[in-house]
Amino acid sequence: MESPFPTAGHCADLTQVIAEAPMQGVRLGPPGLYRARIHRKCLGDRWEWLLQFWPANGVLDPPRRLSRDSRPLDEDSEPYARAAMDLVAHALWSPGQATKAALAERLLMPVHEIDAALEYALRRGLLHVDDLTTETISMSPVDRRPPEERDPSAARERRAAIQAWAKANGVKINQRGNIPPAVEEQFRRHQGPLG
Numbered sequence: 001m002e003s004p005f006p007t008a009g010h011c012a013d014l015t016q017v018i019a020e021a022p023m024q025g026v027r028l029g030p031p032g033l034y035r036a037r038i039h040r041k042c043l044g045d046r047w048e049w050l051l052q053f054w055p056a057n058g059v060l061d062p063p064r065r066l067s068r069d070s071r072p073l074d075e076d077s078e079p080y081a082r083a084a085m086d087l088v089a090h091a092l093w094s095p096g097q098a099t100k101a102a103l104a105e106r107l108l109m110p111v112h113e114i115d116a117a118l119e120y121a122l123r124r125g126l127l128h129v130d131d132l133t134t135e136t137i138s139m140s141p142v143d144r145r146p147p148e149e150r151d152p153s154a155a156r157e158r159r160a161a162i163q164a165w166a167k168a169n170g171v172k173i174n175q176r177g178n179i180p181p182a183v184e185e186q187f188r189r190h191q192g193p194l195g
Contacts, residue, residue, distance in 0.1 A: 001063060001064060002035060002064045003035075003063040004034070004036075004056060004060055004062070004093050005034040005035065005053060006032070006034070008031050009031055010027065010031070011025045012053075013025065013026070026053075028053055032055065032056075033060065034053045034054060034055055035053070035055075035056045035061070036051065036053050037051070037052040037053075039051075062106070063089040063093060065086065065106065065107050080113070080119075083107065084126060084127075085126075086107045087103065087114075087117055087121055087139070090106065091139045091141045095140040095141070096139075096140070097136055098136070099136050100115065115132065118132055118137070118139075126141065127139050127140070127142060128140045166183060169190075171183055171186065
């Protein structure tokens, strides 16, 4: 698939794409918006990955599937979960109106599977959708972040508090990169239930 990929630094750590050890410090260019193309191929008992990045030059194009495996989506253990996540990714990058036919073309699936994936996303509380019965729908992602993470100033204050705590306690973190989840968890435990 292809997707927008924003970065605030010259490197990216890829932890959510590959189920094995994370790839750290993948060198990109200057901070900004990139386009990422992700390919994978099954090689017996393992996957081979190819990841490509290039500057998006200010063009924000929502995620697009380049291929989809040939199994019908309803054969998954959780029918339509993968397709629903594709719709969520599309809504994150391009909230608002879209036709089901355009979504089907972009995500490489029949329109009836778009309907089923939308219903799945609604049941799971992943998307807001105005009216499933129309050909043109308006959808937006459900923001599941804690309230303090939705407010940028609160997020900056929390980051500064974690950095100060880490420095005072001899915990090494990259001052410019993302704070590792393990450090955030240590900070949360240190703060107690009110932290």
